[in-house]
Amino acid sequence: MHIDLRQLRHFVALAEQRSFVAAAAAVNLSQSAFSRSIQALEHNAGFQLVDRASKDLPPTKQGLVLLEHARRLLRQAQDLNSEIGRLNGAEIGTLRFGCGPAPAGQLVPRAVAAFIADYPKARVHFQVDNWQDLNQRLINEDIEFFVADTRRFEADPDYRIIRLRPQRMTFCCRPDHPLAGRESLTCSDLFSYPLATTFRPPNIRKLLTEYSGRRDFMPSVECEHTYALLNVVMHSDAIAIGNALNLEPYFLKGGLSRLQPLDMPEHLEELHTRYGVVHRQGRALSSLAKAMIERIEQIDEGLADHLAGLPAEHVGV
Known part of the structure; x- marks a missing residue:
């Protein structure tokens, strides 16, 4: 079998995107050219790479074996390219x-x-x-x-x-929010408003569940992208929690206001990244x-x- 790294790269993209259209876009090829590349690889290998009868195009049993080797070969080729550059002084x-x-x-x-x-x-x-x-x-x-x-x-x-x-996590809201500037802010006040946050870091889930007083706290808005969440906060009564580094520009420019409940200790481990x-x-x-x-x-x-x-x-x- 002739090994074509370009075709292997296309197969890896197809396995990740689970769509010929999305995979072709990911490698900057037309869909027809991408399909021909996959077909050529299948012809060289002698077996079908993905199950086209299934909507999400899972790799076939043989395709999974080829996929594992393809990823390893592509990584080794990348390492070789970097090493050659190092040896050449660039x-x-x-x-x-x-x-x-x-x-x-x-x-x-x-x-x-x-x-x-x-x-x-x-x-x-x-x-x-x-x-x-x-x-x-x-x-x-x-x-x-x-x-x-x-x-x-x-x-x-x-x-x-x-x-x-580590960076400290802090709550924030828009400058004209009803809670902005309140000196006697409590967790009860804070959690009476919608919360927009991510739940991926385990410390955030633990923190919000414990201090909301609810058995299983769920945010009103959940998203992985910080700036998308902050835009929700700046245009609503929602409250967000984020690390100081990402919030600093908003605080300095007056786009957001910091909120600190009196009954939530600032030294908590869960409040730090x-x-x-x-x-x-x-x-x-x-x-x-x-x-x-x-x-x-x-x-x-x-x-x-x-x-x-x-x-x-x-x-x-």
Whole structure:
């Protein structure tokens, strides 16, 4: 069988997108050209790759075996490309990593900006998603590492964690909200209004359930994207909770107001992020990945120091 990395890349895209239309768009091909590529791979392999009779196009039994090898070969090809660039004295190649919605707000974009300034010949692709899906991509070797909440991985020997500086979570509302500026604010006041938040970090679910006084607290609006949630808050009576770094620009410009219930201690562990860089134990990182992680750590330290120097009324720290 002739191995065509381009066709293997198309098959991996089809397995991820579960749609010929979406997969073709993901690899910047017309649908007809993409279909021909998959058909050619099937012809070379001698078997059908996906079950076309099923709506979500699951890989066939043989297709699953090929998919596993395809992902490994593509990753090895990427590593080889990066290593050749290193040997030639120029960092080239593609770096693929992931991050959660909150780190994607400020930390990761600033780190990427610093990285591309130092490595202009490298390509960067970072996937913004929840930690469960990012972990699956890490296991599949689609990405080298991700930046997200680390609680799920800290006790697992299959993972290595690089801890980042904790940031305080704080509640916020629009400036003309009925609760804005109230000095004697309580949790009862807070939870009498709709809450817009994400439930992915386990500390948020625990915090909201405990201090709402409800057995199973459910938010009125749930979304993984911070800026989408904050836009809901700025145009309604809803209240959000987010980390100080992402909320700082809104507080400083007067777009949002900070809320701090008197009966919720500010030192609670659940009120602080526990983000870090997560990668697999025993899986060597590329030189580009190591360079990006260095910049993430540098930017994280600088942002944490910046927040520490701001007035508490602005960032809640």
